[in-house]
Amino acid sequence: MLTKPEEFVTRFAPSPTGRLHKGHAFSALMAYKRAQAEGGRFLLRIEDIDITRCRAEFVDGIYEDLAWLGLAWETPVRRQSEHFADYQAALEKLKTQGLAYPCFCTRKDIEAEIAKSASAPHGPDGPVYPGLCRHMSTAERTAKITGGVPHAWRLNLATALNHIGEPLAWRDEIKGTVPAIPEALGDVVLARKDTPTSYNLSVVVDDALQGITHIIRGEDLFHATHIHVVLQRLLDMPTPIYHHHGLMLDEHGQRFAKRNRAVTLESLRNSGADVATLMRAFP
Known part of the structure; x- marks a missing residue:
């Protein structure tokens, strides 16, 4: 896919090895809002080369979580396992x-x-x-x-x-x-x-x-x-x-991890959290 020299194109590229968490939300929203501000394009890519850990349910979860955040992306989505x-x-x-x-x-x-x-x-x-x-x-x-x-x-x-x-x-x-x-x-x-x-x-x-x-x-x-x-x-x-941005950390100063189910976007959504509240917690 070719782009014009002046075109701004960025992406969010998660691996479907678990549900997305607050750190993913921060990174995805930063890229998405930057693309909007630049009048550019935002792409979603699924990095699923790890065939032993990646699961279809987590791919669906990525779509669900990003849609909840209010993001939109171009289709078809590139999945590494197909290329x-x-x-x-x-x-x-x-x-x-x-x-x-x-x-x-x-x-x-x-x-x-x-x-x-x-x-x-x-x-x-x-x-x-x-x-x-x-x-x-x-x-x-x-x-x-x-x-x-x-x-x-x-x-x-x-x-x-x-x-x-x-x-x-x-x-x-x-x-x-x-x-x-x-x-x-x-x-x-x-x-x-x-x-x-x-x-x-x-x-x-x-x-x-x-x-x-x-x-x-x-x-x-x-x-x-x-x-x-x-x-x-x-x-x-x-x-x-x-652009390498800082990482979101939990109350113990540790970076968020997929293994901590308490901070996944799915669990936050199910507990009644809304996107506006989530975004106010971002740096």
């Missing part, structure tokens, strides 16, 4: 350029390797993958794949950065120009053993295909942008303008 071919095409492009490699490690393999070194690098999401499969020979990789050994695909970050050959940055409406430091996340997974894609790959592909110009999302995803700008450059896709 695995798009992500596979992007992965193949990276493979062809020698920028992705198969990873046969189990979680225990990775944990054991990290435990060997007290100085193992850590990123915002925990220890960085130690690169066990990065230097495996082509013959060994081929033998394992031919033998049916389960494997994921990882980005060879060092090779990717050499391929790009220049520093990367993105524009954040809150933080200004942010230099990308993807080394903090390392060789991220591009496709999982049980799913032919990953969050990082699919979200970059989707944002480009949908013509997203502005990404409004929580600051918990700020660090992921360091990798997203790398993938955008490697795949010849545009880098949107970002």
Whole structure:
């Protein structure tokens, strides 16, 4: 989908692994109201690549909750589970350029390797993958794949950065120009053993295909942008303008979570809460 250069297009992209909560409402409303103010477009995307946790009832719940908030969105809604071919095409492009490699490690393999070194690098999401499969020979990789050994695909970050050959940055409406430091996340997974894609790959592909110009999302995803700008450059896709807003917290200072049923929009609605009261609690 192509957009005009001056067009403002944003999106709300939840995963149907539970009911939406107050934090989701804040993010969705922020994106929706910004699109209205800019005379732009607001898209809803269902990020349901996790086929083991995503459920149809939660997709229906997303529609119900957003409608209760007064949001309207374009149809048809893009559901990631219906577009695995798009992500596979992007992965193949990276493979062809020698920028992705198969990873046969189990979680225990990775944990054991990290435990060997007290100085193992850590990123915002925990220890960085130690690169066990990065230097495996082509013959060994081929033998394992031919033998049916389960494997994921990882980005060879060092090779990717050499391929790009220049520093990367993105524009954040809150933080200004942010230099990308993807080394903090390392060789991220591009496709999982049980799913032919990953969050990082699919979200970059989707944002480009949908013509997203502005990404409004929580600051918990700020660090992921360091990798997203790398993938955008490697795949010849545009880098949107970002806005990473603060997170809503509960009375204990913890971010809202789907597992806490007391703060879901469904439970609030069933208890008699109205949208106006909910919005007054937003920062």
